[in-house]
Amino acid sequence: xxxxxxxxxxxxxxxxxxxxxxxxxxxxxxxxxxxxxxxxxxxxxxxxxxxxxxxxxxxxxxxxxxxxxxxxxxxxxxxxxxxxxxxxxxxxxxxxxxxxxxxxxxxxxxxxxxxxxxxxxxxxxxxxxxxxxxxxxxxxxxxxxxxxxxxxxxxxxxxxxxxxxxxxxxxxxxxxxxxxxxxxxxxxxxxxxxxxxxxxxxxxxxxxxxxxxxxxxxxxxxxxxxxxxxxxxxxxxxxxxxxxxxxxxxxxxxxxxxxxxxxxxxxxxxxxxxxxxxxxxxxxxxxxxxxxxxxxxxxxxxxxxxxxxxxxxxxxxxxxxxxxxxxxxxxxxxxxxxxxxxxxxxxxxxxxxxxxxxxxxxxxxxxxxxxxxxxxxxxxxxxxxxxxxxxxxxxxxxxxxxxxxxxxxxxxxxxxxxxxxxxxxxxxxxx
Numbered sequence: 525x526x527x528x529x530x531x532x533x534x535x536x537x538x539x540x541x542x543x544x545x546x547x548x549x550x551x552x553x554x555x556x557x558x559x560x561x562x563x564x565x566x567x568x569x570x571x572x573x574x575x576x577x578x579x580x581x582x583x584x585x586x587x588x589x590x591x592x593x594x595x596x597x598x599x600x601x602x603x604x605x606x607x608x609x610x611x612x613x614x615x616x617x618x619x620x621x622x623x624x625x626x627x628x629x630x631x632x633x634x635x636x637x638x639x640x641x642x643x644x645x646x647x648x649x650x651x652x653x654x655x656x657x658x659x660x661x662x663x664x665x666x667x668x669x670x671x672x673x674x675x676x677x678x679x680x681x682x683x684x685x686x687x688x689x690x691x692x693x694x695x696x697x698x699x700x701x702x703x704x705x706x707x708x709x710x711x712x713x714x715x716x717x718x719x720x721x722x723x724x725x726x727x728x729x730x731x732x733x734x735x736x737x738x739x740x741x742x743x744x745x746x747x748x749x750x751x752x753x754x755x756x757x758x759x760x761x762x763x764x765x766x767x768x769x770x771x772x773x774x775x776x777x778x779x780x781x782x783x784x785x786x787x788x789x790x791x792x793x794x795x796x797x798x799x800x801x802x803x804x805x806x807x808x809x810x811x812x813x814x815x816x817x818x819x820x821x822x823x824x825x826x827x828x829x830x831x832x833x834x835x836x837x838x839x840x841x842x843x844x845x846x847x848x849x850x851x852x853x854x855x856x857x858x859x860x861x862x863x864x865x866x867x868x869x870x871x872x873x874x875x876x877x878x879x880x881x882x883x884x885x886x887x888x889x890x891x892x893x894x895x896x897x898x899x900x901x902x903x904x905x906x907x908x909x910x911x912x913x914x915x916x917x918x919x920x921x922x923x924x925x926x927x928x929x930x931x932x933x934x935x936x937x938x939x940x941x942x943x944x945x946x947x948x949x950x951x952x953x954x955x
Contacts, residue, residue: 572606595707682780741786879923
């Protein structure tokens with residue numbers, strides 16, 4: 525394995541670029557409403573495709589009481605339907621469609637839960653159940669570079685990570701891999717398993733989309749991340765031995781996935797970088813031709829997506845089922861996603877739609893001027909009038925619904941990009 529070679533030389537550039545990337549996602553992505561054509565919403569069949577190695581994995585989903593009823597049930601029909609071993613943790617124990625949702629904090633000391641203000645919502649739930657929820661608990665605060673600091677459920681969420689790894693390890697201590705996901709994450713299991721087969725599960729691995737806060741490099745939680753059994757054991761032991769100190773660290777922090785990264789760093793388990801295999805983007809936000817990062821996504825596997833609605837998750841699930849019904853290739857590539865899922869949705873012009881162009885052309889004030897500029901500019905393949913301002917883009921993205929925008933794509937230029945892209949004779953696992 526060479527996944528750590530050159531990490532320190534790259535980290536400053538990667539961290540800076542990924543921070544910009546996350547801020548852009550916060551601006552355009554996390555609260556977007558997606559509207560794709562019904563073509564992709566055919567009902568799934570009852571059979572499960574073979575998933576070699578899935579029996580060695582424990583899938584761990586993290587959710588919260590304010591979202592669980594809306595976001596968790598779709599997974600029973602899609603991402604979790606063919607998974608033999610999974611467990612779901614929340615801040616409230618309940619049953620949803622016959623499945624137990626476990627309290628991540630059940631073995632956390634009462635003194636901690638009573639003394640930390642972030643646990644106020646949890647304590648209300650313990651006394652009154654769902655009747656204890658208040659209007660402000662559902663406040664739809666916009667995400668920011670430091671999350672949602674005024675949202676009670678979000679503030680509590682950071683406390684779940686360390687108790688969750690301890691609970692998950694106790695739940696299935698013989699699992700070779702622990703795969704963590706959130707309720708708005710989709711995972712392509714055949715793709716993930718093919719990728720993980722290149723790693724030795726008997727060694728300590730911590731694999732995820734690289735993010736950095738201060739001096740801590742960690743896996744972004746919503747993108748999904750993977751921890752091997754030896755690394756889980758080390759992290760659980762570290763948490764058990766230094767719980768008070770780590771609770772103080774968590775209290776002073778704002779991101780629970782960063783807290784977990786700190787614990788793994790303490791026990792000398794460094795992060796193996798996974799971008800673009802595990803994505804912090806939904807389909808509309810994906811940029812499959814980007815050259816802004818240290819890898820080009822095109823020939824890399826596409827194992828996970830984030831910021832998804834239940835309908836997005838069903839779309840991806842049904843798309844994969846149709847795809848694997850006509851191919852024996854278990855690995856979904858980013859090139860497949862673009863060619864088969866994104867490109868068919870592009871059109872010359874789309875009203876009430878924002879394709880997320882980010883290059884402002886301040887001198888252009890009409891849609892026609894914006895379109896003509898893009899047509900005459902060599903590296904321009906898409907354009908949008910958003911709020912009366914023209915923006916252009918050199919790589920194609922699908923985007924999202926926006927009543928204050930009108931988008932267009934230059935299909936011939938995009939087809940030329942596809943023709944000139946690598947042929948991907950084999951998946952690039954980045955190893």
